[in-house]
Amino acid sequence: MQVSYYPGCTLKTNxxxxxxxxxxxxxxxGVTAQELExxxxxxxxxxxxxxxxxxxxxxxxxxxxxKESGNPQLLTLCTMCYNTLKRSVEFIKxxxxxxxxxxxxxxxxxxxxxxxxxxxxxxxxxxKQIGLDKLKEAVVKKVKNLKIASYYGCMxxxxxxxxxxxxxxxxxxxxxxxxxxxxxxYFPFRTECCGSYQIxxxxxxxxxxxxxxxxxxxxxxxDLMVILCPLCYYNLDEVxxxxxxxxxxxxxxxxxxxxxxLALLLGLDLDIHDFSLHSVDPRPVLKRKGLL
Amino acid sequence: xxxxxxxxxxxxxxxxATVDIESVxxxxxxxxxxxxxxxxxYMCSDPGQNIIKEKIxxxxxxxxxxxxxxxxxxxNTFRLTxxxxxxNPYSCEIANIREQCSWVHKNKDEATLKAKLIIRSxxxxxxxxxxxxxxxxxxxxxxxxxxxxxAGIQAALSIANSGYEVILVEKQSSIGxxxxxxxxxxxxxxxxxxxxxxxxxxxAQHEKIRLMTYSELEDISGFVGNFKVKIRQKxxxxxxxxxxxxxxxxxxxPKKAPSEFDQGLEKRKAVFTPFxxxxxxxxxxxxxxxxxxxTGKCQLCKIVCSFDAVDFDETETFVEEEVGAIVVATGYDxxxxxxxxxxxxxxxxDVIDGLTFERILSSSGPTGGEVRRPSDGTVPKEIVFIxxxxxxxxEHHFPYCSKICCMYTTKHAMLYKHRVHDGxxxxxxxxxxxxxxxxEEFYQRAQEEDNVIFLRGKVxxxxxxxxxxxxxxxxxxxxxxxxxxxxxxxxxxxxxPSKGVEELTRLLKIAIDQNGFLxxxxxxxxxxxxxxxGIYLAGCAQAPKxxxxxxxxxxxTASMVSNLFSQEYLLHDPLITGVNEDLCSxxxxxxxxxxxxxxxxxxxxxxxxxxxVLCEGCGSCSAACPSGAAQQKNFTDTQLSNMVKAILSE
Numbered sequence: 001m002q003v004s005y006y007p008g009c010t011l012k013t014n015x016x017x018x019x020x021x022x023x024x025x026x027x028x029x030g031v032t033a034q035e036l037e038x039x040x041x042x043x044x045x046x047x048x049x050x051x052x053x054x055x056x057x058x059x060x061x062x063x064x065x066x067k068e069s070g071n072p073q074l075l076t077l078c079t080m081c082y083n084t085l086k087r088s089v090e091f092i093k094x095x096x097x098x099x100x101x102x103x104x105x106x107x108x109x110x111x112x113x114x115x116x117x118x119x120x121x122x123x124x125x126x127x128k129q130i131g132l133d134k135l136k137e138a139v140v141k142k143v144k145n146l147k148i149a150s151y152y153g154c155m156x157x158x159x160x161x162x163x164x165x166x167x168x169x170x171x172x173x174x175x176x177x178x179x180x181x182x183x184x185x186y187f188p189f190r191t192e193c194c195g196s197y198q199i200x201x202x203x204x205x206x207x208x209x210x211x212x213x214x215x216x217x218x219x220x221x222x223d224l225m226v227i228l229c230p231l232c233y234y235n236l237d238e239v240x241x242x243x244x245x246x247x248x249x250x251x252x253x254x255x256x257x258x259x260x261x262l263a264l265l266l267g268l269d270l271d272i273h274d275f276s277l278h279s280v281d282p283r284p285v286l287k288r289k290g291l292l
Numbered sequence: 293x294x295x296x297x298x299x300x301x302x303x304x305x306x307x308x309a310t311v312d313i314e315s316v317x318x319x320x321x322x323x324x325x326x327x328x329x330x331x332x333x334y335m336c337s338d339p340g341q342n343i344i345k346e347k348i349x350x351x352x353x354x355x356x357x358x359x360x361x362x363x364x365x366x367x368n369t370f371r372l373t374x375x376x377x378x379x380n381p382y383s384c385e386i387a388n389i390r391e392q393c394s395w396v397h398k399n400k401d402e403a404t405l406k407a408k409l410i411i412r413s414x415x416x417x418x419x420x421x422x423x424x425x426x427x428x429x430x431x432x433x434x435x436x437x438x439x440x441x442x443a444g445i446q447a448a449l450s451i452a453n454s455g456y457e458v459i460l461v462e463k464q465s466s467i468g469x470x471x472x473x474x475x476x477x478x479x480x481x482x483x484x485x486x487x488x489x490x491x492x493x494x495x496a497q498h499e500k501i502r503l504m505t506y507s508e509l510e511d512i513s514g515f516v517g518n519f520k521v522k523i524r525q526k527x528x529x530x531x532x533x534x535x536x537x538x539x540x541x542x543x544x545x546p547k548k549a550p551s552e553f554d555q556g557l558e559k560r561k562a563v564f565t566p567f568x569x570x571x572x573x574x575x576x577x578x579x580x581x582x583x584x585x586x587t588g589k590c591q592l593c594k595i596v597c598s599f600d601a602v603d604f605d606e607t608e609t610f611v612e613e614e615v616g617a618i619v620v621a622t623g624y625d626x627x628x629x630x631x632x633x634x635x636x637x638x639x640x641x642d643v644i645d646g647l648t649f650e651r652i653l654s655s656s657g658p659t660g661g662e663v664r665r666p667s668d669g670t671v672p673k674e675i676v677f678i679x680x681x682x683x684x685x686x687e688h689h690f691p692y693c694s695k696i697c698c699m700y701t702t703k704h705a706m707l708y709k710h711r712v713h714d715g716x717x718x719x720x721x722x723x724x725x726x727x728x729x730x731x732e733e734f735y736q737r738a739q740e741e742d743n744v745i746f747l748r749g750k751v752x753x754x755x756x757x758x759x760x761x762x763x764x765x766x767x768x769x770x771x772x773x774x775x776x777x778x779x780x781x782x783x784x785x786x787x788x789p790s791k792g793v794e795e796l797t798r799l800l801k802i803a804i805d806q807n808g809f810l811x812x813x814x815x816x817x818x819x820x821x822x823x824x825x826g827i828y829l830a831g832c833a834q835a836p837k838x839x840x841x842x843x844x845x846x847x848x849t850a851s852m853v854s855n856l857f858s859q860e861y862l863l864h865d866p867l868i869t870g871v872n873e874d875l876c877s878x879x880x881x882x883x884x885x886x887x888x889x890x891x892x893x894x895x896x897x898x899x900x901x902x903x904x905v906l907c908e909g910c911g912s913c914s915a916a917c918p919s920g921a922a923q924q925k926n927f928t929d930t931q932l933s934n935m936v937k938a939i940l941s942e
Contacts, residue, residue, distance in 0.1 A: 160688075166633050167633070168633030168634040168753075169633035169634075169637045188753070188755030188756070188757065188762070
């Protein structure tokens with residue numbers, strides 16, 4: 001099975017370990033992710049910030065590339081990219097008049113995009129599509145009592161029109177964790193916003209939220225937290241180190257991309273991880289649980 | 293040739309400003325068959341009607357055409373006018389030159405010409421009109437009431453007290469409905485069961501009421517005044533004629549199941565009555581949970597019964613009845629908490645719906661009226677009530693207001709405070725709708741005397757933290773986030789039409805709205821009738837409403853039924869489509885297009901027969917009939933062709 005793949009900027013810089021682990025896991029599950037040639041920035045959330053059509057151009061150009069690639073399924077790993085691209089698709093499908101205006105502007109592009117030709121898909125849905133049974137079979141390291149807190153963040157669940165699962169009570173991450181042989185920890189803040197870009201101007205907002213989210217996961221017995229979004233990752237991993245500096249009593253919780261955990265369980269090459277990227281070192285827990 | 297009179301109305305300036313009346317009058321004076329043309333400023337006024345009456349007599353008219361407003365407005369008026377001077381009402385025709393002419397045109401010349409053509413065509417119709425008499429239909433003076441809640445009880449008692457027979461059908465084994473589950477009722481705080489149970493007993497003892505519980509409507513045919521219904525009596529496995537209601541079987545039954553009446557807070561036995569005051573107070577065996585039906589062993593109930601009433605071989609039975617009117621009072625269900633992902637999807641034991649809290653508050657409930665939370669039985673010291681859960685939320689759930697929640701939630705908080713003096717109730721609300729007699733005062737009392745804290749805003753999340761239920765919401769008056777570590781949360785869930793109503797409406801051929809509630813014939817002027825003649829509505833099946841409104845509506849419904857039954861015959865419009873037996877080839881095309889089941893193919897005779905009462909004169913069959921055998925009265929092919937010719941004549 002082959003899908004086209006849109007990495008987005010962060011996956012090539014701060015979140016390299018997300019990309020390497022995700023592509024390796026998919027490869028093991030029999031899926032080749034073919035990176036788009038010559039891709040652009042998705043436009044990030046700014047493209048959705050106002051109704052200025054100009055802001056839609058970046059995501060739509062990417063979608064045009066995907067259409068041209070001839071492979072209708074477009075995988076995004078970064079949840080922000082997923083959100084931006086998927087919402088652009090919905091935007092175009094909902095408003096013919098605006099689509100027409102966009103087409104007029106993009107008159108030099110050879111390909112026109114109408115919304116239905118590309119199916120933007122996130123990695124969780126792709127794994128589910130491949131089959132949880134298949135994932136179960138591929139697991140080579142059986143772990144005992146490894147308790148995982150799955151943190152969804154916002155980008156895969158809101159707005160509900162593009163949500164991959166129930167925005168308030170999702171289960172897709174827990175289903176995957178269960179299939180991979182780990183135990184789930186339910187904590188009430190798994191869909192709470194991490195504070196997102198507030199980290200730039202109002203870092204205290206993010207710190208308060210990180211404390212709340214990490215504290216709640218720990219209280220419910222988590223050994224590890226798994227996530228999908230590079231920004232959530234920064235806000236929950238990097239910020240933990242800062243909180244720790246201010247408050248030495250703060251208990252930390254290692255955070256991994258869910259694909260890193262899967263790569264470990266599938267027994268894939270350890271080089272893909274680059275644990276030096278983590279502020280809270282996950283290696284002690286992973287060693288204790290026999291994954292390293 | 294007939295002598296036709298034409299009466300042209302100015303309707304003030306409504307017609308006269310756009311249509312040149314003088315020219316119209318002149319034009320019609322020479323039209324074949326027209327012997328008189330008269331105009332007047334307001335034809336529908338008393339002087340206008342008197343002109344018509346006088347001219348009918350003085351000019352010896354055979355038929356008249358009134359050129360005025362739409363026939364829906366005044367056709368009846370003018371037909372009655374004709375009747376008073378001995379003219380057959382169906383000899384009066386209306387030419388609509390207002391809605392279909394003067395109101396929609398600006399150019400006077402064009403409008404005047406169009407008015408002339410409209411009137412000419414109606415004159416052509418009038419020339420061939422037959423004199424008709426309404427079809428008379430006898431009425432069966434017996435009503436079927438579906439649903440034994442307070443709406444059905446009230447309607448049944450009221451109809452029966454007018455002297456007519458009633459069959460009351462209830463799907464549960466006892467009547468009482470939702471009201472029997474409630475604790476105390478707003479705004480007077482009188483005990484719900486105390487005011488309901490005497491009415492339940494009245495129903496059981498009323499000589500005109502036949503009570504059929506544990507039953508459902510299976511099939512229906514016929515029409516207003518003459519319905520044939522088939523009622524399915526479900527298998528009870530207890531012979532109620534032999535059973536004395538001693539309750540020994542219930543006591544000895546070893547199998548338990550969650551009690552529906554107690555909203556699952558308590559268990560009942562597999563042989564059970566839903567509650568001690570049930571009417572009839574006889575048990576049924578729940579086939580799904582009974583050990584004997586599952587394993588073939590047990591039969592304890594049968595062994596202990598001294599009256600040999602338990603019969604495991606009992607099967608469902610069917611009863612056929614004829615009734616003249618049907619009242620649909622099927623009530624409501626509560627939208628399940630499991631639909632609310634943000635409030636724990638029904639997985640948190642101390643987050644319950646309002647009806648469950650009613651059982652906790654009820655002195656006959658599982659806690660005897662003491663407020664104890666379901667998870668561990670402790671008394672909650674802080675309790676949060678959330679209103680508009682599922683209601684007024686068109687994006688995710690339902691757009692409508694469930695109407696009763698504002699008052700019952702206020703009542704809940706008040707009753708809680710009366711029982712837990714050191715407890716603190718909070719109410720999250722969107723706005724408080726306390727419209728009703730004594731309701732606003734009740735709401736004020738809750739704020740001032742019972743210290744209920746009202747917080748205006750929605751709750752975004754409810755989650756379990758140790759033994760607390762944490763409620764995260766917003767107080768939009770102070771503009772701040774609120775987090776309450778409560779012991780218990782009560783959700784005012786949206787009201788939904790009862791399960792199964794949709795199938796029932798398909799059976800009855802009555803309409804439901806986009807939210808599943810029964811549609812009334814007119815939202816203001818015919819609020820208790822369905823669009824199908826002879827089928828009436830009462831209670832929450834039509835829309836969410838509280839007990840006073842339900843009782844008022846059910847009484848109104850009963851009055852409409854009595855109204856129907858007070859007539860010896862029903863009169864049906866004779867403008868129907870018959871069959872010319874000489875022309876009919878029995879092809880049956882008309883049978884397939886008839887939306888009212890009025891036409892039946894008689895295969896032996898090879899012709900179609902018409903039930904004149906069912907025919908609504910829609911004309912579908914006339915259009916479909918290939919041989920011209922189906923001619924609608926006063927709308928024959930010849931008339932229509934003459935009318936078209938008249939319009940095309942200019």
